[in-house]
Amino acid sequence: MKKVRIGMIGSGYIGRCHAIAYAQAATVFALKGEIVREMLAEVNPQLAQEKAQAFGFTRATGDWRELVSDPQIDVVDICAPNFLHKEMALEAIRHGKHVYSEKPLALSVADAEAMTRAAQQAGVKTLVGFNYMKNPTSQLAKEIIARGEIGKVVHFYGTHNEDYLANPATPRDWHCQQALAGLGALGDLAAHIVNMAHYLVGGITEVSGDMQTVITERPDPQALDRLLPVENEDQASALLRFSNGAHGVIETSRIACGSKMGLTYVVTGTKGTLRYTQERMAELALYLHDDEAGRQGFKTILTGPAHPDYANFCVSAGHGIGFNDQKTVEIRDLINGVAADDPMWPDFAEGLQVSKVLEAIAVSAKERRWINV
Amino acid sequence: MKKVRIGMIGSGYIGRCHAIAYAQAATVFALKGEIVREMLAEVNPQLAQEKAQAFGFTRATGDWRELVSDPQIDVVDICAPNFLHKEMALEAIRHGKHVYSEKPLALSVADAEAMTRAAQQAGVKTLVGFNYMKNPTSQLAKEIIARGEIGKVVHFYGTHNEDYLANPATPRDWHCQQALAGLGALGDLAAHIVNMAHYLVGGITEVSGDMQTVITERPDPQALDRLLPVENEDQASALLRFSNGAHGVIETSRIACGSKMGLTYVVTGTKGTLRYTQERMAELALYLHDDEAGRQGFKTILTGPAHPDYANFCVSAGHGIGFNDQKTVEIRDLINGVAADDPMWPDFAEGLQVSKVLEAIAVSAKERRWINV
Amino acid sequence: MKKVRIGMIGSGYIGRCHAIAYAQAATVFALKGEIVREMLAEVNPQLAQEKAQAFGFTRATGDWRELVSDPQIDVVDICAPNFLHKEMALEAIRHGKHVYSEKPLALSVADAEAMTRAAQQAGVKTLVGFNYMKNPTSQLAKEIIARGEIGKVVHFYGTHNEDYLANPATPRDWHCQQALAGLGALGDLAAHIVNMAHYLVGGITEVSGDMQTVITERPDPQALDRLLPVENEDQASALLRFSNGAHGVIETSRIACGSKMGLTYVVTGTKGTLRYTQERMAELALYLHDDEAGRQGFKTILTGPAHPDYANFCVSAGHGIGFNDQKTVEIRDLINGVAADDPMWPDFAEGLQVSKVLEAIAVSAKERRWINV
Amino acid sequence: MKKVRIGMIGSGYIGRCHAIAYAQAATVFALKGEIVREMLAEVNPQLAQEKAQAFGFTRATGDWRELVSDPQIDVVDICAPNFLHKEMALEAIRHGKHVYSEKPLALSVADAEAMTRAAQQAGVKTLVGFNYMKNPTSQLAKEIIARGEIGKVVHFYGTHNEDYLANPATPRDWHCQQALAGLGALGDLAAHIVNMAHYLVGGITEVSGDMQTVITERPDPQALDRLLPVENEDQASALLRFSNGAHGVIETSRIACGSKMGLTYVVTGTKGTLRYTQERMAELALYLHDDEAGRQGFKTILTGPAHPDYANFCVSAGHGIGFNDQKTVEIRDLINGVAADDPMWPDFAEGLQVSKVLEAIAVSAKERRWINV
Structure with missing residues (x-):
């Protein structure tokens, strides 16, 4: 081999x-x-x-x-x-x-x-x-959308919120410096949710963004009684338009108290809706509008061997895979891509496209106008 | 009396x-x-x-x-x-x-x-x-914010989503006609979440909105095989700026499959976060950043007699009040306001302020630019 | 009239x-x-x-x-x-x-x-x-069972837990005195869950119970530094056999910290399962084993006008009815029963049957053997 | 090394x-x-x-x-x-x-x-x-109990329910044969929850059990039109007494429709309560009775680096570990035990003690009386 x-x-x-x-x-x-x-x-x-x-x-x-x-x-x-x-x-x-x-x-x-x-x-x-898009649960979301089970997608709401900088006493580190991090929450966190939007819905064509540095100064890690400026945004939001006509919103924050792994999405279609939060990474909630009257509701699907890639970890449903297991799926793609020329995605072209969306949001926020991606 | x-x-x-x-x-x-x-x-x-x-x-x-x-x-x-x-x-x-x-x-x-x-x-x-703002649970949210328990509010995300027009076969009724309804989802639903944002956070000063009529024609209720135009928006979203510096987003939809009473909010402060959905109207989730390490988490508070107005309905916590009970609180305010000159809010001035925000969103969506309220 | x-x-x-x-x-x-x-x-x-x-x-x-x-x-x-x-x-x-x-x-x-x-x-x-059995949500549970949607019932687990006596400093009141209350948690709380078991599953024929007074003395309300004996049980559990062959367990406690309205049940059938908690009285979770592979899961049904009696309170689903509204349904039954001879249940015969089950549990707990009801 | x-x-x-x-x-x-x-x-x-x-x-x-x-x-x-x-x-x-x-x-x-x-x-x-007891979340439960944070344990309710044999058309395999499996759901599943009860609460001294083979015959895997007897129980329940005075109940089923990984527990103490389900293996719900009035509720703690063993997998809270990661903790114990004589538990003595409890439940169910373990 x-x-x-x-x-x-x-x-x-x-x-x-x-x-x-x-x-x-x-x-x-x-x-x-x-x-x-x-x-x-x-x-x-x-x-x-x-x-x-x-x-x-x-x-x-x-x-x-x-x-x-x-x-x-x-x-x-x-x-x-x-x-x-x-x-x-x-x-x-x-x-x-x-x-x-x-x-x-x-x-x-x-x-x-x-x-x-x-x-x-x-x-x-x-x-x-x-x-995160390698999690069998989000692969299932993709499959449900691709098969048309929720109809045509009309709306996407996504977040990637965490709270690692919620405490103003946390010293400034590289996350807060433009030369080292570029964008703030947008670059560090929202990159994931933009990729997820691409994966689940499709291309983003226009954005209207807003962003804010809430905690504008933080202690110097070398001298805690001295304050240094925070050079990028703590939180940001953007209205989105997708190439397929869907509308959407994404939000991101690194000061969202209580969000530990707050990558979440709600994908609304003409016939149903999906809801997901990475903090319950084994669960996907699916609503189908054509269910019988009186028996409608969001169904909590526990990921299992009927779903993509799961059975390689365990053959029983609901037993759960973890953060590192997602990366293991990604590395499977890497190895099979390099060794056998299997398709490999998200590639640099997707990484670039994510950057374009994030930069468009930042520019839009500064110029306070809609920006084409 | x-x-x-x-x-x-x-x-x-x-x-x-x-x-x-x-x-x-x-x-x-x-x-x-x-x-x-x-x-x-x-x-x-x-x-x-x-x-x-x-x-x-x-x-x-x-x-x-x-x-x-x-x-x-x-x-x-x-x-x-x-x-x-x-x-x-x-x-x-x-x-x-x-x-x-x-x-x-x-x-x-x-x-x-x-x-x-x-x-x-x-x-x-x-x-x-x-x-909805009369629900003891949302009164509790107000109390927690007013007392500074979650610090200074930095972000508000709110929705009022329902799905009463999700089915394209539903005939056109007054909701879809400008002369009878004015705005669509914004006027019918988002009015509530804008009022809630005012109540919990404060005045909204600027908006950047987007909106869409997804189902552009519906059957004529008099002749189902004939289609009539839908004259207002099915869904809308807006970036918000509040007078106190907080940022926010609101969204509304009348075609959000699965949302039956989707008035929801997440209020993020510098020291904690509140989460609420009207579909679980007896529960408020509260996160406090200063909780001891290893014991942090969202706490689900069940509304009870320790909270505003609840004990008048029942003296045991968690027994639940319903939709009509909220209206009963409102009518208590009406009667006491008229009979004894107690303060009465939300009054017409607030109704007007809500209209201003909604109209600003609609104008912003049409002109694709930020609008001052 | x-x-x-x-x-x-x-x-x-x-x-x-x-x-x-x-x-x-x-x-x-x-x-x-x-x-x-x-x-x-x-x-x-x-x-x-x-x-x-x-x-x-x-x-x-x-x-x-x-x-x-x-x-x-x-x-x-x-x-x-x-x-x-x-x-x-x-x-x-x-x-x-x-x-x-x-x-x-x-x-x-x-x-x-x-x-x-x-x-x-x-x-x-x-x-x-x-x-509690008058809540449209539990009426829906009954309807689902009666129509055979979850097959033949094979198991029932039910609780009625609260925590009103969890604090040992709470003075002794009538709840704790045999002459005034009879049984403790069994009589005050479990009566409801036994009635619910009868309603949803059928007659209980045999029980093996256990019970315990955890806080054996409480302050005299007239002289808080003096302790008085607690004369009945704080918590109890029982294995059940139903006349239709199903097995089950019920539990009750008045010292179950955190349970405010802990009437809950899980009804398992050969083809599906229902889960309910009174603290989310608008929700019933339904699992159907014959759902398509990969799309199985508990569906959260929000009670609405498609379900019994709900539409009288509100014609929109998910808007919620409260504790007093259940009693209003009961009073509807009372008035229609008295005025028009409509069937009225649970009547005294059912109240008696509940007492027989509770007393059998208490006797079983004392004699440490199975008891026929 | x-x-x-x-x-x-x-x-x-x-x-x-x-x-x-x-x-x-x-x-x-x-x-x-x-x-x-x-x-x-x-x-x-x-x-x-x-x-x-x-x-x-x-x-x-x-x-x-x-x-x-x-x-x-x-x-x-x-x-x-x-x-x-x-x-x-x-x-x-x-x-x-x-x-x-x-x-x-x-x-x-x-x-x-x-x-x-x-x-x-x-x-x-x-x-x-x-x-399962190696999951950082259950280790956290143990820590909370051991530190007395929920007071003295007074009640334990635990289940290990799955539904792998819920379908009567599933052919008979070794699980259903006494010579190959011994007990049914008790041996295959309840072993875990008995071990968990030992870990979290302590020794079990007496049991009163009940059990049932619901699906008494299944197809012969070699000839599907021929039926073979099922030789052990599909479901079982037991009242428990612990050596420290706590009461409890455990239940187990292999036909519990919808339970994919239904190891769950509720541990009630004199000052608080813990709730857990393995299907949300990253979450522990903690209620503390001494929380301020009006701010009481179950807090959902997401496992993170503040908890035992988690940081070895990931240094961010809420990112999640999976089923195989629990086994990895167990193997850490094995290697350190063998190589460096670190304590190793659960050992055979604990395996034996679990067997004693399970066998006592089975005997109790057959003889319909309380059995000392």
Whole structure:
């Protein structure tokens, strides 16, 4: 079986998630290629070595450039901070590597375009880590919509709200700095819900956005009694128009007290409605307008082996899969895409399209007018 | 005890609700005035007589003008179709009656302004039937916000969605005709959620709206094989800015499959969040950010005697009050307002303010730009 | 229309509920008789007079014997403390009155038998206030079961849990005294869930029970530093066998922290399952095993005009009816039963049957063996 | 680091779960020993070889006796059918292996006693696969109870309901045969909830049980038009008494339509209550009676890094762990127990205690009397 040799850059929050997914993927799925955890890069050799061992990678390096140019690497997996995505991806592409990047693809549309163009010209494969759409429950939502079970989609409401910055005493970190993060909640969180809207409904053509930095200053992590400016938005909302005529709204916040994993959506069609929240990731609520009078209602479907990809984890319904399992589905797509040329999506082109929507919202919010995406 | 003699115009959907509330109000509350169900007007004398008997009114008339000019009437209660509110209210005011009108106050801001001005000049008292804010659960939400328990409000998301026109085969009725209804879902449904936003958060200063008529033609009720145009919006959404700096979104739809009583809100503050849906009208979910680590979460408060007005219905928590009970609270406000000059809100000025917001959304949607309210 | 003249004894917790229901019933329903709130009895003339006025009764008395013998009374409505039910009912029956009694019918099976026999011999009509089964949602449950939609019932789990005595510092009151209350949680609460089991599933033939007084002493309300014994059970559970072969369990507690109106049931059939909790009294969850694979799940049905009795309160689904509205349905049954000989259930025979089940559980718990009901 | 060499017998439903957990455990946790997937046994060499490759085991065998006697094996992991547990475990113990067995430990108390005694005499370590208690959410429940946050436990209600045999057309398989399965729903499902009751509340001393085979015959899988007898119970219930004075009830069913993973519990204490269902395995509902009046309610805690073991999977709250992740926690306990002598529980002694409770329920149901465990 063809080997797919992974070079992973970064081992923090999402790197850990990738590592767990690499570890279990071959047991969960009958993959079309063999995962080889070849090399891990971190900011210094010691950390790299330590994490390589913890995460089951053979080699380690303190220099990501060494990794992207290594001839034994087939796929560069970028789990590094967002502001580095562009440079790393371009270097990896220059060396002919397939690139698997965490979201957001880049800090700006211009950067995302450069990355997408470079990948297309080099003929390498790309994948962006919008893992929530890989959850069997959201795959089920897609299936229900695609089969027309809820009719023609007329409305989408989606959020990605969390509260990791709800406390004003939380020191400023990279999330709040434009040079490191680009957009605020839009870039960090809303990227997921825009991708989900694309996946479930289709292209977004126009937006009218609004956004706000609620907590305008935060303590300097080096000197907590000194305040530093917050440079991007804490919350944002946008009216949407989709290419297929549907209307919609998305909202995002990083100060939404109580929302821990607040990716939610309501998709309304002419014949029914779907409701979902990622905090109950095993449940999809489905309403069908043509149900018999007196027996109408939202039905809570527990994801199970009748739904996409679930049975690989467990053959009993309702037993539940977790956050890292979504990433495992994504890595299945990566391996089968690279080893057997299976379709791989969301690719850089989708990552770019998400960036365009997010940037359009930000521009719209500043200029206070509708913007075409 | 001072008598408060009611003349009610209209006995349909909401008239029935008023009638039930009048019937029980004096048993539920120790009122400051005596409710006298004096006269009921309907479109003809026979129907008026029949409904007067069913609803416990002493006299009946087939001519509403007779009612509004009757010297034995203190309060004119308008449950007639929306397009008649203005004329009826102005006539009632001209005869010095207090006016209790169902929402929406009028079909246009101009009409609502005329009514509000007339009432102010005549010195009569006014009340508009935004009954959902009278639910003890939403009164509790108000109390929690007013006491600062969730900090400063930074975001409001509200909906009033129903699905009574989700079926395209439903014939066109007055809801879909501008001359009879004015706005569509905005006027019929969103009036409630705008009032709720005012009640819970404060004044709305700017809006960017969008709206859509999804089902553009419906069968003629007189000849089902002929189609008639739908003249107003099925769904609408708007970005909001509040005078206190909070941002927000409201949405409304009359084709939202599965939403039977979809008045919902999420109020996010700097220290906590409230979540509510009218379909579970006895429950308010409260999250407090300062709860101990590991013990944070949304707490489902079941309304009970510790909350406003509930104990008048039942002294045990969680036993539940219903739709008509909200109206009973409203009628308590009416009677105490008229008999003892207690404050009475939402009055015509609030009804006008709601109209201004709704009209601003409609204008914004047509002109595709932000509008100051 | 035939007058039905009510004499109500007691005006406390449940008396207030009856009064509200009497006030609204004729507006909600097209009754077959005219409700006349004729006389109210309380422990002294002053209280009786005050409550008669508040609740809309014409006459008042400080002596219930005067009420039960008054020739102008058709129905004696007993809202007095439980230990008085027997004497009052027997006296009322002796004077040929129809009797409407709150639950529990009596403190013992022997008393309930005497009352039931007396009523049968006198040919008067009887009704017991098990109002929860009058909720349209539970009527819907009954309809679903009766139509065979969930197949043959194989299991029933029901609770009636509350927490009104969860705090050990709450002084001892009549609930805790055998002479005044008879059984504890079984008599006060479980009576409802046993009636519901009868209504939804059928007769109970055998029980194995267990029970416990958890808080064995409580403060004397007259001298809080002195403790008095609690004389009946705080919690109880029982295995059940039904005459139709189904098995089941019921549980009850008055110290179940957090249960405010914890009447709940799960009815499992060979083809589906129903789930209900009174705290969400507008919702019934229905699972049908024959739903298509991949689209199975519990459907949350919001009660509406397609369901029994709901449309009399409101013609829109999901708008919600409350605790007192259930009692209003019950009073509709009372008036139509007395005025037009409509069937009236649950009658004293059912009240007796509930007592037999409760007493069997108590005996079973003491003797630690199965008991035939 | 000390190697822990695993020999796994069986690769079906639960074997797959073990395999996934072995694959990810070292990435998720910093283990105290190195997992070596040494050998896999199946019913024939071909299947064994195929599954060994799929699950990452080095060697394969068609004869489990070869595995248990192999000197390169430290731990024998028994995922074989229940009726083989005893023989395999005894053989493994005879060869000095540590034994990790799936539940139920054995088909009878006598067998479980023999196994437990043999393990104790041989001084080998044992672990039984009651994985649900390893979920961070149930660990949180344990923590809350242990800290006294809900006071003294006074009541436990637990279920383990599923519906895998709800359809009478499902052919008879080993689940329904005494020689292969022993008890029915009690053995297959209730074992988990009895273990959970032990974990959360403590020892069970007396039971009064009832049970029923609802579908008494099922199609022969070899000839579907022929019916074979079902030899054990479809559903069972029992009253419980705990050694610490609490009362309780457990129920189990394999025909509970709609229950996909119906392990649920409600633990009531003198100061609060916990509610849990495995179908929402990330949520624990906590009610505290001493919360301020008007602010009481069940709080839904989403499991996160503030709770036991969660942060190893993800450092953000509410992101969710799955069924296999529970098993991964269990395998962490296995490896650390074997490699570093960390405490390992639930061991065979607990498996035996669970068997005693289940057998007592079955005997009680047959003899229709209370049984001491």
